Every structure is written in structure tokens, then in C-alpha cells.
Amino acid sequence: MKVLPEPGPGYNPLVWLLKDSRGQLLPFVAVALLIMMGFAALGMGLSRVYLDRTRVRDAVDAAATAALSPAVKKVRPTYHLWYEVCTKDGCYCRYRRFNYKPYIDLSSSNAEGAARAYFEKNLSADNIAGYKVLSWNVDINFDPHTEQVTYDNECDGYSYTKNEPFPRRVTAEVNVKVEVPVPLGNIGGWKTMQVPVRAVARKALQDWRPGE
Numbered sequence: 001m002k003v004l005p006e007p008g009p010g011y012n013p014l015v016w017l018l019k020d021s022r023g024q025l026l027p028f029v030a031v032a033l034l035i036m037m038g039f040a041a042l043g044m045g046l047s048r049v050y051l052d053r054t055r056v057r058d059a060v061d062a063a064a065t066a067a068l069s070p071a072v073k074k075v076r077p078t079y080h081l082w083y084e085v086c087t088k089d090g091c092y093c094r095y096r097r098f099n100y101k102p103y104i105d106l107s108s109s110n111a112e113g114a115a116r117a118y119f120e121k122n123l124s125a126d127n128i129a130g131y132k133v134l135s136w137n138v139d140i141n142f143d144p145h146t147e148q149v150t151y152d153n154e155c156d157g158y159s160y161t162k163n164e165p166f167p168r169r170v171t172a173e174v175n176v177k178v179e180v181p182v183p184l185g186n187i188g189g190w191k192t193m194q195v196p197v198r199a200v201a202r203k204a205l206q207d208w209r210p211g212e
Contacts, residue, residue, distance in 0.1 A: 052128055052180045052193075052195075053180075053193075053195050055122075055123070055126040055128055056123070056128070056131075056176075056178050056180065056195045056197055057195075057197050057199075058122065058126075059118075059119050059122035059123050059126070060119065060174055060176050060197040060198075060199040061199045061201075062118050062119070062122050063115040063116070063118050063119035063122075063138075063174050063176075063199065064115065064172050064173070064174045064199035064200060064201035065118075065172075065201045066114045066115050066117070066118035066119075067111040067112065067114055067115035067138055067140070067172035067174065067201065068106070068111065068170060068172050068201055068202075068203045069114050070106060070107065070110040070111060070114055071104055071105070071106040071111075071170055071203055072104070072105050072106070073102055073103075073104060073105075073205060073208045074102070074103055074104075074105045075100040075101060075102050075103070076100060076101070076103070076166075077097035077098055077099060077100050077101075077149075078098075078099045078100070078101050078147050078148065078149045078150065079097065079098040079099045079149070079150045079152070080095070080096075080097055080149070080150065080151045080152065081095070081096050081097070081098065081152050081153075081154070082094070082095050082152070082153040082154060082155045082156070083096070083154045083155065084154060084155050093155035101147050101166055102166075102168075102205055103165070103166040103167055103168065103205075104142065104167050104168065104169070104170050104203070104204075104205060106140060106142075106170055108138075108140045111138060111140050111172060112138040115138050115172070115174055116136070116138075119174075119176070128180060129181075130180070130181040131178055131179065131180045131181075132178070132179040132180075133176065133177075133178055133179075134177040134178065134179055134194065135175070135176065135177040136175075136176055137174070137175045137176075138172065138173070138174050139172070139173045139175075140170065140171070140172055141170070141171045141173070142165065142167035142169070142170050142171075143167050143168055143169040143170075144165070144167075145165070145166055145167055145168045145169075146163040146164060146165055146166060147163070147164060147166040148161050148162070148163055149161065149162060149163070149164045168204060168205045169202060169203070169204045169205070170202070170203050170204075171200060171201070171202050172200070172201045172202075173198070173199070173200045174197075174198070174199045174200075175196075175197075175198050176196070176197050176198075177194055177195070177196045177197075178194070178195045178197070179192050179193070179194050179195075180192065180193055180195060181193075
């Protein structure tokens with residue numbers, strides 16, 4: 001608390017207050033504290049942004065892996081034979097299949113459904129609120145492996161062979177762009193941030209255990 005001097009000749013209290021230098025550091029201290037608090041808030045916001053980006057990337061990685069979960073290992077024949085059988089009641093044509101080979105089968109719709117479900121589940125588990133999916137794409141690609149398949153019809157007298165796909169590997173590629181809110185974004189003038197993420201997962205026949 002300031003103590004004014006005793007009034008005297010030529011005393012002017014306003015002039016005295018303007019010339020008094022005591023307490024002039026207080027406004028600078030207050031401004032410095034405000035700046036420090038602003039940087040601290042900005043640092044917390046940037047930390048949350050980095051954490052949300054990491055969580056979105058983890059969710060997309062999980063989605064790519066989940067896209068391959070409906071994949072199944074199947075077998076089908078590479079030799080089809082129609083042959084004639086005759087009995088006392090007459091002759092008829094019978095059909096048999098031989099030489100089964102394994103391959104991978106995966107429906108694109110099943111893959112996309114599984115990927116989206118795991119993506120949404122992981123973002124919800126990580127408590128990322130207010131996000132918006134701007135773009136979503138799941139590509140399923142099989143390796144070009146083929147097998148020669150023979151169709152031998154002795155009954156009708158024709159036979160031919162053609163190459164048919166027997167994929168041994170499948171790849172799921174997920175491309176996502178997510179918009180997430182930025183905490184305290186009004187300070188920097190940007191309320192949201194777009195996070196583009198790409199993830200790839202692969203599965204091969206040898207990934208199945210024997211007998212599966």
C-alpha cells in the first residue's frame with residue numbers, strides 16, 4: 001500500500017503517483033505469467049494431437065489386420081473327369097474330381113466390414129471423441145498364382161486344360177483420412193486436424209496350421 005507524502009508547497013498527488021517507480025514490475029510479471037500459461041496450454045494441446053494421431057494409426061493397423069480375418073483356406077480339384085459306366089440296365093456318365101490344391105478365398109465385402117468394425121471399435125476404446133471419417137478405402141489383392149485345371153469329358157468326347165487362379169497370398173491395404181478435433185485449437189486458429197493413414201497386412205497359406 002502506497003503512503004502519500006505529507007502535503008507541502010507545490011505538492012500534486014497525481015504527479016507523485018506518476019513518478020513513483022514502486023510496483024512497476026507487477027504488470028510485466030502478470031503478462032509473463034499469461035504467456036507461460038498460453039505456452040503450457042499449447043503444449044498440452046499438441047501432446048493430445050500427437051496422441052490422437054498415434055491412436056488413429058494404431059486403429060488403421062488393426063483394421064488392416066482385421067480385414068484378413070474372414071480369409072479362409074479352401075481346396076478345389078485340378079482334374080475333372082466324366083467317364084462312361086455301363087451296367088445291365090444301360091450306360092450312363094459319371095463324374096469324378098481329382099488332385100485337389102489349396103488356395104485362399106476372401107470376400108471383399110466381408111473384409112471391408114471386418115476392417116471398419118475394428119477401426120470404429122479401437123477409436124471408441126481410445127476415447128477419441130468428435131472424429132469424422134473423411135475417406136475410407138479397403139483394397140484386397142491376391143497373388144497371381146495359377147494352376148492348370150483339366151476338364152476331360154470322355155462321354156462327350158472333348159478335353160481341355162486352362163489356367164485358373166489358386167492364390168497363395170492375400171494383401172489388405174487400408175487408406176483412411178480422419179478429421180479429429182484439436183484441443184484449444186481456437187488459440188492457433190485451427191479447430192480440427194486431418195490425419196491420412198495407410199496400413200497394409202498380408203496373409204499366406206503357410207500361416208494356417210496343418211489340418212486347418
